[in-house]
Amino acid sequence: MQEIERELIVKAGQGDKGAFREIYQKASGYVYTLAYRVTNTKHDAEEVTQDVFLKLHHSLCFFKFEASFKTWLYRIAVNTALNHAKKRSRVTTREVEEAFEDPATVTQPDVRKYLAAEDAEKKLKIMLDQLNPDQRACIVLREIEDRNYREIAQSLGININTVRSRIKRARENLMALGRAQFSIEKINGQLDQSKSP
Amino acid sequence: MECKKVRDQLITEYADEELASDKRLVIDQHLAACPDCREFFVAVQKTTVTPFREAATLKPDDVVWQRIQERVAKKESWGARFWERMDIFISRFPLPVPLMRAAFVTALILVAVVLARWPSGYVDPVYGYMSEQMTFMEELGAGNTDLMNGDLKDYDVMFNEMLG
Numbered sequence: 583m584q585e586i587e588r589e590l591i592v593k594a595g596q597g598d599k600g601a602f603r604e605i606y607q608k609a610s611g612y613v614y615t616l617a618y619r620v621t622n623t624k625h626d627a628e629e630v631t632q633d634v635f636l637k638l639h640h641s642l643c644f645f646k647f648e649a650s651f652k653t654w655l656y657r658i659a660v661n662t663a664l665n666h667a668k669k670r671s672r673v674t675t676r677e678v679e680e681a682f683e684d685p686a687t688v689t690q691p692d693v694r695k696y697l698a699a700e701d702a703e704k705k706l707k708i709m710l711d712q713l714n715p716d717q718r719a720c721i722v723l724r725e726i727e728d729r730n731y732r733e734i735a736q737s738l739g740i741n742i743n744t745v746r747s748r749i750k751r752a753r754e755n756l757m758a759l760g761r762a763q764f765s766i767e768k769i770n771g772q773l774d775q776s777k778s779p
Numbered sequence: 780m781e782c783k784k785v786r787d788q789l790i791t792e793y794a795d796e797e798l799a800s801d802k803r804l805v806i807d808q809h810l811a812a813c814p815d816c817r818e819f820f821v822a823v824q825k826t827t828v829t830p831f832r833e834a835a836t837l838k839p840d841d842v843v844w845q846r847i848q849e850r851v852a853k854k855e856s857w858g859a860r861f862w863e864r865m866d867i868f869i870s871r872f873p874l875p876v877p878l879m880r881a882a883f884v885t886a887l888i889l890v891a892v893v894l895a896r897w898p899s900g901y902v903d904p905v906y907g908y909m910s911e912q913m914t915f916m917e918e919l920g921a922g923n924t925d926l927m928n929g930d931l932k933d934y935d936v937m938f939n940e941m942l943g
Contacts, residue, residue, distance in 0.1 A: 602851075606844060614839040628843050635847050636854075644870055706830055724795060725831030731797055746791050753790050753827040760826025 583612035586651050595642035602642075606635060612652075613659045619722040620663035622710045626670060630663045637662070656727060657737050660719055664738070667715035712759055717752035720745055782816055785809050789820045794828060 586608055593601035610631060617630035637658055645654065710718055719738060723729045731749075735742040785806055792798045793806050810817050869879040 603844075606847070610843070611836050611838050614843075615834075615837045618837055619834070627837075628839055631839050631843050632846050632850070636850055639847075639851055640854075643867055644876070702830065702833060703835060706834055709830060721831065725828060726834060731795065749795070750787070750791050753794075753823065756827040757790075757822060760822070 583652055583655075584608040588647065591642060591645060591647075591651060594639075595645060602639060605638070609655060610635070613655065616656060616659045616722065616726070617663040617666075619706075619710060619726060620660060620715065620718050621667045621670070622707060622718065626666055627663075630659070630666050633666070634659050634662050656723075660723060660737060664715055664719045667718070671715060709756055709759060712755045713752050717748050717755075720748040721752045724749060782809075782813060785813070785816050786819055789816065790823050790827075793820075794823055 586605055590601050590604055594605050613634050614627055614631045617634070618624065618627035621627050621630060634655075638655070645651070710721075713721065720734055723734045723737060724731075729737065731742050731745045734745045738745075788798065788802075788806060793803065798806070810820065865883070866876060866880075869876055869883070872879055874882075
């Protein structure tokens with residue numbers, strides 16, 4: 583995300599429409615990407631982006647600069663996205679947790695789609711589809727936002743051990759999906775080695 | 780250390796650099812001696828970490844900004860602005876905003892209770908109307924139809940007076 587100057591935030595908080603638009607231009611990509619990774623659908627990511635900027639518009643005047651603007655923004659964004667994804671989820675969180683208890687629940691069609699996906703973005707979408715919203719939020723904060731376990735726990739208001747177990751379950755699911763790809767690459771690597779003199 | 784315990788850490792704290800240096804050293808030593816765990820860790824990196832690190836930043840469609848503008852304009856109607864200004868006013872006090880809001884609502888309730896108990900000559904128009912209707916129904920029930928079509932009766936009186 584591009585750096586957002588303090589002056590711009592103050593101006594937008596005082597109701598300056600131009601300043602608010604500039605903040606949107608600088609931060610919308612960041613918020614949308616975060617929302618898209620957590621909700622994993624374009625439509626939901628757009629709704630979340632809209633909600634986040636409306637919340638921002640309402641609360642910019644209260645921003646006290648005690649934390650960095652980016653930290654404040656990603657917390658609003660990830661929690662809004664998570665709540666949205668949970669609401670959207672047709673099954674209860676408990677059912678989802680149970681369904682993802684066993685990494686073997688990754689289905690064969692998912693593996694085939696994953697192997698067939700040509701670009702990285704499609705692959706990533708299929709990968710994130712294997713996770714429930716809670717797991718997605720933890721993985722996104724860890725891998726994309728580069729937050730440590732303590733920061734993730736603080737942002738989501740959960741225990742650090744819960745963060746660890748969600749990341750563990752998420753990676754087990756992702757490994758089950760990626761195993762086929764990994765095996766193919768390994769075989770190819772061995773073939774290449776045997777060909778070389 | 781058992782491979783199972785090592786892998787449990789490889790997939791979490793080790794991959795995320797959350798381990799203290801002494802514990803990390805124990806895992807490093809195990810990895811140096813165990814090709815299966817080394818391969819497991821490569822798979823962890825390749826299938827669960829690298830794809831996210833290479834993820835692109837996306838951009839929302841222009842329609843999102845249009846919708847935000849519409850909602851902001853709607854919000855800036857008088858009613859919404861009143862509460863927004865109230866929040867700004869409240870935020871100037873040293874107490875947290877939710878506490879100030881609660882205090883404001885409590886004060887409003889107290890004023891309402893005091894006013895409701897205060898003796899007053901004021902007659903609620905709704906109460907007045909209901910009372911009138913009840914009297915009318917009672918009279919009607921008792922067989923008295925004098926109050927029916929009151930307005931028309933007045934016109935009749937006016938008409939008769941005009942004719943002299």
